[in-house]
Amino acid sequence: MKHFLSFFLVVLFAFAGSAQITKEDCAKADSVMKLSELVYNPVTQITWVDSSSVFWYRLKTRDGMKYQLVDAQKGSKKIAFDTDKLVAVLNQQLEKDISAKDLVLRDLKFDADKKTIHFNFKKTYWTCELKKYELKKDSVEKEREGNGYWGSYSDEKGKDPVSSPNEEWTAFIRENNVYIKNKETNKEFRLSYDGAPGDFYSSSFSWSPDSKKLAVNKVRDAEKREIFFVESSPKDQLQPILHKRDYRKPGDAMPIKHPALFDVESKKQIPVNTDAFKHQFNLTNPRWKEDASAFTFEFNQRGHQAYKVVKVDGESGDVNVLIDEQSNTFIDYSGKRYRYDLEETNEIVWASERDGWNHLYLIDSKTGEVKNQITKGEWVVRKVIKIDDENRTIFFYGSGKNEDEDPYYLHCYKINFDGSGLIDLTPEKMNHDVSFSKDMSYFTDTYSTVETPPFTVVRSTEDGKVLIELEKTDISSLLEKGWIAPEPFVAKARDGKTDIWGNIYRPTNFDENKTYPIIEYIYAGPHSSFAQKSFSAVHSAYSGLAELGFIIVQMDGMGTSNRSKTFQDVCWKNLKDAGFPDRILWIKAAAEKYSYMDTTRVGLFGGSAGGQSTLAGLLFHPEFYKAGVSSCGCHDNRMDKIWWNEQWMGYPIGPEYAECSNVENADKLQGELMLIVGEMDDNVDPASTMQVADALIKAKKDFELVVLPGVNHTLGGTYGEQKRRDFFVRNFLQQETPDWNAVKSN
The missing domain is CATH 3.40.50.1820 (Alpha/Beta hydrolase fold, catalytic domain)
Known part of the structure; x- marks a missing residue:
């Protein structure tokens, strides 16, 4: 050094x-x-402990890594544990010479009394009792499975049978058709008869909450494109390996989906007219309302100039378009789609650029009418952080609202469902990164610019008032x-x-x-x-x-x-x-x-x-x-x-x-x-x-x-x-x- x-x-x-x-x-x-x-005291790994007002964070100091424990309610901050003592017992166990600057702990958890910690260090899980710093090895980290290839085609046929909410029935696919089985008698009933290898019923079932109806998409399959490439120099063999990946390209045929509705008592299919939704890029799986009166699906038209939320009546199968987004250019579904259903009040919080800026709207989920525009103005909602149903309040990131400021700086705002009470909880003219307690009473705010090193504070969600000044990043060196x-x-x-x-x-x-x-x-x-x-x-x-x-x-x-x-x-x-x-x-x-x-x-x-x-x-x-x-x-x-x-x-x-x-x-x-x-x-x-x-x-x-x-x-x-x-x-x-x-x- x-x-x-x-x-x-x-x-x-x-x-x-x-x-x-x-x-x-x-x-x-x-x-x-x-x-x-040479950057010291930056706050990282902010982690709230369960549903309490307590959180911990990691701090890189000139003396090495430190872990701080904060109680936002009490306004207190203290060292979570003695890193020098923990390093000493780790060195004994590992027979290595690590220092405090190397002490990057993963999956750190505290017991309720904060006297014992559990953590992952260098792919090994440990438990440490903090009174005497007694360290016990728990297990070795298992190799984490990858998330799979991002472009793989969804498996519409291979999912496991799905039980009804009342545990009376199981829905499954046999030879491309829908069946249900009574769990008590093991008696099977066939519900569909028109499934075929190229026009089959999906195994992604959606039971109504009262177990009386079953909704599922019927899928008309499309030819699958693959790309191929050669791994010329494999690590474990001399000869090259040919790889392939699922990979549809512009203009390729897409699967076409149609929602189907079945009545469990009569064992009959209820017709659902979806002729208006054939020209599709995607049609989502059915999503039931909690009262079982209807289900919805979302229709993304091929070309992305129309995007709709559609309601299907659970008794009649009648179709009603609740939300109809249209654009002469494109609807940015991949970056700006947001939907939050409020079941008790039959409302939907929906994001839209219909007025030229990305904003939130309150929609009546029975009629599809706009009850009110929640946010408005020549600025944008960037991300909804949390919706408080009980208090009818939304916390979100927005940018571009403040004059004489970079319009990309993220600020955290709070607003009521009716559009009143908009508060910038993070008023400093910088870029903000926040983390909320689970009860939404407090949040941490780390803010900086490309020129200004980060400050980290604890704020109240009521008005953004700073409750604790945690750290100021030191760039003097x-x-x-x-x-x-x-x-x-x-x-x-x-x-x-x-x-x-x-x-x-x-x-x-x-x-x-x-x-x-x-x-x-x-x-x-x-x-x-x-x-x-x-x-x-x-x-x-x-x-x-x-x-x-x-x-x-x-x-x-x-x-x-x-x-x-x-x-x-x-x-x-x-x-x-x-x-x-x-x-x-x-x-x-x-x-x-x-x-x-x-x-x-x-x-x-x-x-x-x-x-x-x-x-x-x-x-x-x-x-x-x-x-x-x-x-x-x-x-x-x-x-x-x-x-x-x-x-x-x-x-x-x-x-x-x-x-x-x-x-x-x-x-x-x-x-x-x-x-x-x-x-x-x-x-x-x-x-x-x-x-x-x-x-x-x-x-x-x-x-x-x-x-x-x-x-x-x-x-x-x-x-x-x-x-x-x-x-x-x-x-x-x-x-x-x-x-x-x-x-x-x-």
């Missing part, structure tokens, strides 16, 4: 004047990541080593009115008398916003790159989320836009203010949708972007996953797909390009990168291609980072890069 600290007493020299970047220079750039070690905070910067968008927000990142050896190439770290996916808002000392994607003599920028242009609907709609059938007109204006405005930013040397890099945008910047804006590194990019939206691409590019497949395709437009390349792809990418089909490479070769374009064996969806990892840095050093600094193949002399 002393060696590390002494290193930062020497100012890094300016690489731009050097004839060659050496391995030592790259090692110095890598070492900037260690600056995060960080500042002593030359750390420069990112600078938030705002400029006007293409319309001359809308503010575009982003950040400027400078190297620790920054010299305003030099000029710097500009590298944009881009991600323009419409599903969110991506420019940093909270404090972080370093960033793995670009801090090291900046140290080699670059200024890094990041901003959210039009076409991204968390602003108005109009702002996001720019992406509609137009992903090649990627906010570039706004991004270019933003960079030019920054360079006008700071003459050391060289707009003749502007590059960009990104992964996934950012990889797509990186190449799009070179193809469609070659007058501005001169070099780019594109990782794991979706270079033609017809090649990528169906849900993400049809969400923004629409259905049916129109000419816009080809117009936005990097493959179709590969002959436009003028700048310098590096493509990076992992051969095992099961997020974006790696064939997408190979197809754009093929198009570039056919157009006789010069570019670099880096294929990473055994690697999934990635910016490139350590090797990719090395290639990316070398690429920008060669092209923008005109310097030689290290000879990585040189043999070290003894």
Whole structure:
């Protein structure tokens, strides 16, 4: 540690004047990541204890890790246990020499009297009695099973039989049809007769709460697409392995579902007319009301321009549309859908952008009428945290409401169902991260900006009053080593009115008398916003790159989320836009203010949708972007996953797909390009990168291609980072890069 600290007493020299970047220079750039070690007292792992007003958190101090125990009701804070004593007994058991700075405990739990703790340390579960610090090994952590592949097709046939709420009946599927069995007599009854292998009944049954009705979807299956890729270099064998994944792409056929309703007493099917819901992307499983009077399902129309909540009467099977969302562009179902049913009052809290901003509405669940708009204004609800049914109150994250503030900063608000009593519980003009006690009486609030280190406090949910000041993050040592905070910067968008927000990142050896190439770290996916808002000392994607003599920028242009609907709609059938007109204006405005930013040397890099945008910047804006590194990019939206691409590019497949395709437009390349792809990418089909490479070769374009064996969806990892840095050093600094193949002399 002393060696590390002494290193930062020497100012890094300016690489731009050097004839060659050496391995030592790259090692110095890598070492900037260690600056995060100089941030002290950040609060992490806030965990509320059961349903009490007590919580604990972990604190990284100059003396190592500490664990604090707080009682919000009493206003008290104390050390939860003596970490030095715990480290001592762990060292005895493990026969190792760990220190307090290594004491990162997982799954930490306290007994009711707070005198015994249970925790996981280095994959072993322990119990420690805190009076005498007696430590007992409980068990070894089992290998955690993965969540499975995200794109796997749902198993509509293979689920276990489902018992009725009164335990009298069991529902199951046999030969594609619905059966029920009386548990007492074991007598079986067939309820459906029209199921077939390609048009079958799902095994995802939904019993009415009174056990008198059974609802289930009938599924007309569709052909399943798979993607294939070769693992060239398996760890446990010599020969390659062929892998495949379920993977529907835009334009592919989708399963069509129709809700079916059965009466248990008569053993007959009640007709449900769903002809109006055939053109579907998805239709959800039935969801019964608690009084068993009806069930609802949600209908997502193919193309995502209509989204409906539909009620089916439990006796007659009559269909009534309760909520009908319509859009001329798209409904952002994947990012903004929110529904909360209030059974006792027959109401639904529903999120909608129908007035141009994402807000909450109170819906009558019997009639579908809007009782009132709960939130309103030129700002957005970002996430509902908790709904208090009894007090008819909603706690939620919102942004953009406060003037003279970054519109992406999250604040925690409270509001009544009728739209009255809106309170900003977190008024500081920073980005807030909150954690509520289970009874919603108290909450912790950690707030910061890219420039301001975090504060953590305890507040009352009544009015946001600060009850306890917990911690203030200490960055004094960080500042002593030359750390420069990112600078938030705002400029006007293409319309001359809308503010575009982003950040400027400078190297620790920054010299305003030099000029710097500009590298944009881009991600323009419409599903969110991506420019940093909270404090972080370093960033793995670009801090090291900046140290080699670059200024890094990041901003959210039009076409991204968390602003108005109009702002996001720019992406509609137009992903090649990627906010570039706004991004270019933003960079030019920054360079006008700071003459050391060289707009003749502007590059960009990104992964996934950012990889797509990186190449799009070179193809469609070659007058501005001169070099780019594109990782794991979706270079033609017809090649990528169906849900993400049809969400923004629409259905049916129109000419816009080809117009936005990097493959179709590969002959436009003028700048310098590096493509990076992992051969095992099961997020974006790696064939997408190979197809754009093929198009570039056919157009006789010069570019670099880096294929990473055994690697999934990635910016490139350590090797990719090395290639990316070398690429920008060669092209923008005109310097030689290290000879990585040189043999070290003894």
